[in-house]
Amino acid sequence: MRVGFVGLGVMGAPMAENLLHAGFEVQVYNRTPRHMEPLAAAGAYAAGSLHELAANADVVAIMVTDGSAVQAVCAGGLFDGAQPGAIFVDFSTIGPTATAGLAAEAARRRLTWLDAPVTGGDVGAREATLTIMVGGDADAFAAVRPLLAAVGQRIVHAGPSGAGQSLKLVANLVSGLNLLAAAEGVRLAEAAGIAFDVLAEVLPASSARSFEVDKLLSRWPTRALAPGFSLANRTKDLRLALEMAEGLGFPTVLAAAAHSAFARAAAKDADADETSIARYWDGVDSAPGASNRR
Numbered sequence: 084m085r086v087g088f089v090g091l092g093v094m095g096a097p098m099a100e101n102l103l104h105a106g107f108e109v110q111v112y113n114r115t116p117r118h119m120e121p122l123a124a125a126g127a128y129a130a131g132s133l134h135e136l137a138a139n140a141d142v143v144a145i146m147v148t149d150g151s152a153v154q155a156v157c158a159g160g161l162f163d164g165a166q167p168g169a170i171f172v173d174f175s176t177i178g179p180t181a182t183a184g185l186a187a188e189a190a191r192r193r194l195t196w197l198d199a200p201v202t203g204g205d206v207g208a209r210e211a212t213l214t215i216m217v218g219g220d221a222d223a224f225a226a227v228r229p230l231l232a233a234v235g236q237r238i239v240h241a242g243p244s245g246a247g248q249s250l251k252l253v254a255n256l257v258s259g260l261n262l263l264a265a266a267e268g269v270r271l272a273e274a275a276g277i278a279f280d281v282l283a284e285v286l287p288a289s290s291a292r293s294f295e296v297d298k299l300l301s302r303w304p305t306r307a308l309a310p311g312f313s314l315a316n317r318t319k320d321l322r323l324a325l326e327m328a329e330g331l332g333f334p335t336v337l338a339a340a341a342h343s344a345f346a347r348a349a350a351k352d353a354d355a356d357e358t359s360i361a362r363y364w365d366g367v368d369s370a371p372g373a374s375n376r377r
Contacts, residue, residue, distance in 0.1 A: 084108070086230060087140030089133065089156050090120040093311060094201070095146035098234045102144075103127055105233035105279070112136045127257050130335060133160030137169070137243065142227055146174040149319055150181035156325035167193035168269040170223050172230070174215075176200045176316075177325070178252060178323040179245035180330070186219070186244045195223045198244065200251035202258070205311040212236040216254075218247035255320040256338055261295040262317075262357060263341050266294075269303055279304055299358055309361045315353035318345040 085106060088099040091113040102109050103126050110128040111119050119129040130136035133156055137143055143161055147153055151174050165171070171189055173182070173196065182198045189196035197219035207213040213235035217224050224240050231238045241250045268291065272282045283300045286292065302308055321342040328335045348360050 084230065085139060085141045086110070086144060087112070087130065087142070088127075088144045088146070089135040089136065089161070089221060090146040090148075090152075091122065092148075093205045094124065094174070094208045097205070098144075098146060098213075099127065100125060101208075101211045102230065103235050105350070107230065109235065110136055110139060128320065132164075134164035135160075137161045137164030138166065140165070140169060142170045142172060142230060144172045144174060144230070144356055149175070150177035153177050153185065157188070162188065162192055162194070165192070165194055168195075170195045170197065170227055172197050172199050173228055174199050174201050176251050176255070176320055176323070177217075177248060178327060179248045180326070182218070182245045182248050195220055196244065197223055197227065198247040199231065200247055202251065202254050204237075208234070214254075215239065216241045216247040216250040218242055218249075219244045225227070225289075240298035245330070249327060252320065252324040255317075256324040256341075258295055259317055259321050259341050259345065260337050261293045262299065263344055265293065265296045265299045266358075266361035267364070269299060269361060299361060303361060308356045308362075310354060311356045313354050314345055314357050314359065317357040318342065318349045323346060 086102055086107050086109050088102065088109060088111045091099060091111060096118065099109055099111055101365065110130045111122050112130045112133055113119050123129040137160065143165060145156060146151055147156060153173060171194060174299055186196035197217055199215050199217045201213040201215050202215040211234055214237040215231050215235040217240050218239070221240060228238065241247045269282065286296050286300065321338060325335065325338050325342055328338065345360060348363050352359065
């Protein structure tokens with residue numbers, strides 16, 4: 084199986100590397116050529132264009148920032164270069180609406196589109212422990228399952244086209260709310276004079292425990308908030324979840340407040356890791372949702 088991988092950022096680069104380690108024939112493309120160099124050194128072929136990559140791939144994997152970026156790479160050479168019968172696996176998080184249009188265009192060109200957004204963050208991408216939620220044709224899903232198993236640990240066929248995106252937005256909505264709650268709780272404990280080691284002993288053993296609590300507790304004492312999943316990406320995913328809910332006529336309770344908080348943080352430093360949301364309680368006036376009361 085020849086795999087073309089487009090998008091070599093924080094998530095895409097380690098995923099492509101894991102495909103190489105699993106023995107796949109991998110070619111890569113990134114709009115910033117230097118990002119291809121480490122993978123080329125590891126054995127991948129650095130394609131000169133999107134068209135070239137797609138023309139020589141049985142499976143085209145995409146891991147880029149958002150729906151507009153997916154549209155751009157498809158229109159920029161992937162669709163025109165792909166051979167009939169090729170399978171597109173979109174690991175990006177773009178929402179079900181954008182997916183519907185791309186899947187329809189792929190079908191018109193005798194290509195198969197699978198939406199396959201992932202969760203597990205940069206750590207999961209490096210360690211090949213991602214959870215992958217796939218929407219689309221069941222036979223195509225079965226055909227690419229070995230590829231998915233090389234980059235993820237839990238692989239779920241969520242349903243028809245778009246179902247993977249919908250499930251991912253639900254998962255990211257819940258994790259975003261959890262992270263914001265964890266950040267607010269940690270900063271409130273500080274304000275109350277609770278020793279951090281005491282907090283770190285109790286929260287993970289209480290009903291407040293969650294992956295996001297554990298992540299923030301492991302990073303906050305040393306402010307180890309190196310870029311991973313960015314504030315900008317978290318804000319984007321919450322926006323997509325709000326749009327999906329609105330389209331379904333589903334009244335959300337917390338999503339809008341979380342989106343506002345992350346958007347405010349992203350406006351200060353969009354590329355910062357999402358855990359840096361906790362920094363915005365450093366000054367009352369800069370805290371998400373803060374009032375001017377003293």
